[in-house]
Amino acid sequence: MLVRRNLSALAVSASLLLGKRSSPSFNQTLLSFPQISPVYLVSHSIKTGSPRSLVGSLRFDHTMAAESSKGSVHDFTVKDAKGNDVDLSIYKGKVLLIVNVASQCGLTNSNYTELSKLYEKYKDQGFEILAFPCNQFGGQEPGNNEEILEFACTRFKAEYPIFDKVDVNGENAAPIYKFLKASKGGALGGLLGDDIKWNFAKFLVDKDGHVVDRYAPTTSPISIEKDIKKLLG
Template sequence: MNTIFDFTVKDRKGKPVALKGYAGEVLLIVNTATKCGFTPQYEELERLYEKYHSKGFEILDFPCNQFGQQAPGTDESIHQFCKLTYGTEFPRFKKIKVNGDDADPVYKYLKEQKGFAGWDMTHPLAHILDDMLRKEDAEYDQKPDIKWNFTKFLTDKRGLVVARFEPTESIENIEKAITELL
C-alpha cells in the first residue's frame, strides 16, 4: 500500500467504500468518540468541513471504542448523535479498532506513515493524558500507536500522509496545514 487511496473501508452500514474515490482531495482522517472530553471537537471539524469541502477537502470519521469505551452504541446511533448534536455532514464510517493486532488496515498504514508527535502541553487535558498513559507504559510516547480519541491524520491530494495531529492540537494549526495543501 503506497497511499491512502489504495484502501477500502466500510461505511457505517457495512458497505465497502474504496478510498480511491477521494483521489485528488485533501483528507483529514479522525478516530472519534461520542462520550469523550474531546467530543466537542466535532463542532470545530464540521466548521472546517463547511469552509473547505467545496475546495476539495474531506473529513473521514472513524468511530472507535478503544479509549475508555467512549464510543458506545451502534454505528447508526453514533451517526444520529453526531448529526443531531453537532450537525455533522462529513462521512462517518463503521466503528473500527485503531490499535492492536485487529486494528483496521487503514490505521496500521497511517501509524506507519506518522508516529506519535507529542502532546500540545498547553492544552488543559495534555498533562492528564500524559500522566495516565505514562502510568500504563513509561515509554508510551516512543510507540506509533494512537493514544486517544480525535487523533487526526492529514493526507495530500495524492493520498500521502503529511501530518498527524494529536487531539490536543489547536484547530488553528490544523486549519493552517489544510489550507497549505488546498
C-alpha cells in the same frame, strides 16, 4: 559523531546494568537507529534481560513500518456505517483529515464543533473529513453505528462521512490505521510506539493520498486550518 559516541556509551551502560559486556557488533547495530531514546534503550534492556532483544525488536519494527507505509490512502477499502464497502480511491485529488472519533469524550464537543466548521468552510475546495468511531479509549464510543450517526449528525450537524466503528490499535486495528501509523509514527520516529494515544487523533493527507502530518488528540481542528489551506493550494 557525538551522537554515535553517546549511543555506543548507552549500549555499554545498558549491558552493564544487566551484568553483561556490550559487544562491538551490538554497538554497531544500534548506530543504525539514530533516533533511539536513551531511556527506552536502558529500560527495554532491563525489562527483557537482553539488550540484543531491543535490536531484534527495532529491526522488526523498522521492516514492518517500511512495508506498511508503501502506497497511499487511496489503496484501501473501508466499511461505511451501513456496512458497505468504500474504495478510498474516490478521494483522489482531495485533501483529507482522518480522525478517530468518540461520542462521550471530554474532547467531543470542541472537536466535533470545529470539524464541522472546517468542513463547511473548505468542502467545496476539495477538502474531506473521514471520521472513524473507535471505542478503545475509556469505552467512550459504546453505541452502534446508527446511534453514532444520529449523535454526530443531529447534535453537531456533521455532513462528512462517518464510517464503521474500528479498532485503531492492536492486532485487530483496521488496515487503514496500520498504514496511517506507519506513515507518521509517534515520538522519536515511532520507536517509542506509533499507537494512537486517545480519541480525536488526526492525520492530514494530501491529494495523492500521502500522510503529511499527524496531530495529537488535544490539537484543535481549527489550529490545523493553515496546513489544510496550504495543501489545498
